[in-house]
Amino acid sequence: MAISGFVAFTWMRPPPHVTSPNICASRSEARESSNPVVLRPMRTHFSRPAFFEGARDVAPMLIGIVPFGIVCGIGAITAGASPIAALAMSMIMFSGAAQIIAVQLLAAGAPFAVILLSCLVVSLRLVMYSAAMAPYLRPLDHRWRALLSFVLTDQAFAGTLQRFQRSDDLRANASYFLGSGALLWVIWQLATIAGILAGQVIPASWQLEFVVPLCFIAVLVPLLRDRVSILVFTVAAIAVIALDAMPLRLSMVCGGLLGIAAGIVGDKVAGKRG
Numbered sequence: 001m002a003i004s005g006f007v008a009f010t011w012m013r014p015p016p017h018v019t020s021p022n023i024c025a026s027r028s029e030a031r032e033s034s035n036p037v038v039l040r041p042m043r044t045h046f047s048r049p050a051f052f053e054g055a056r057d058v059a060p061m062l063i064g065i066v067p068f069g070i071v072c073g074i075g076a077i078t079a080g081a082s083p084i085a086a087l088a089m090s091m092i093m094f095s096g097a098a099q100i101i102a103v104q105l106l107a108a109g110a111p112f113a114v115i116l117l118s119c120l121v122v123s124l125r126l127v128m129y130s131a132a133m134a135p136y137l138r139p140l141d142h143r144w145r146a147l148l149s150f151v152l153t154d155q156a157f158a159g160t161l162q163r164f165q166r167s168d169d170l171r172a173n174a175s176y177f178l179g180s181g182a183l184l185w186v187i188w189q190l191a192t193i194a195g196i197l198a199g200q201v202i203p204a205s206w207q208l209e210f211v212v213p214l215c216f217i218a219v220l221v222p223l224l225r226d227r228v229s230i231l232v233f234t235v236a237a238i239a240v241i242a243l244d245a246m247p248l249r250l251s252m253v254c255g256g257l258l259g260i261a262a263g264i265v266g267d268k269v270a271g272k273r274g
Contacts, residue, residue: 051178053179058180070195072191073090076195081106097123133161229263239255
């Protein structure tokens with residue numbers, strides 16, 4: 001979700017009156033300058049070649065994005081959302097995992113506060129992504145950082161961070177990031193629209209309410225590659241089942257938080273043994 005990314009991007013901004021090496025169009029230019037100057041947010045210009053380069057590099061990842069978006073669209077319709085509401089949720093949230101969580105809780109009749117909290121919890125990884133990218137984007141002004149935080153996804157983060165680490169051109173890097181995220185956003189909306197249309201015409205006898213859980217299983221199983229990930233899944237699943245009697249569907253929120261705690265403890269134990 002955009003809120004999670006923007007929090008870290010904004011929090012990592014430089015103070016407006018701190019002296020620092022000159023930050024121009026690139027960090028290499030800053031190294032060449034020996035005179036400290038006042039560090040101010042940079043209003044960078046758009047680079048069209050870098051924008052399309054980012055879109056081109058992220059294109060192979062669309063193979064996995066399209067089916068996921070279709071499932072989200074179908075799930076929203078089968079959960080009782082109107083087509084307009086389903087599309088609005090997709091355009092504003094732009095987060096597959098959070099949208100699936102929201103659809104599941106919406107179908108279960110959970111209150112809005114619980115849905116919002118659950119989506120924020122599952123999107124906490126974006127804060128870590130933003131914190132990792134913030135040092136490279138500090139000179140940008142708030143408008144650029146707000147825009148980039150909105151299009152921050154797992155796929156955009158993976159490719160863009162690698163470019164940041166090998167290139168000093170801030171203008172090109174920001175445009176590359178925007179190109180990657182913009183293409184992902186457009187394709188995601190088209191896939192969601194396809195799912196919304198499919199959800200309206202597919203007969204109810206097809207039992208499409210199972211599509212979203214099956215999609216979650218397909219995403220989850222490849223992630224269970226070590227003991228810590230298995231521990232996280234086991235603790236979260238047991239907690240959700242054991243706390244099912246909690247009001248307001250809070251069992252899912254508590255299960256997610258306990259799973260995160262188990263992962264932190266598991267990582268520390270594994271680190272000490274290693």
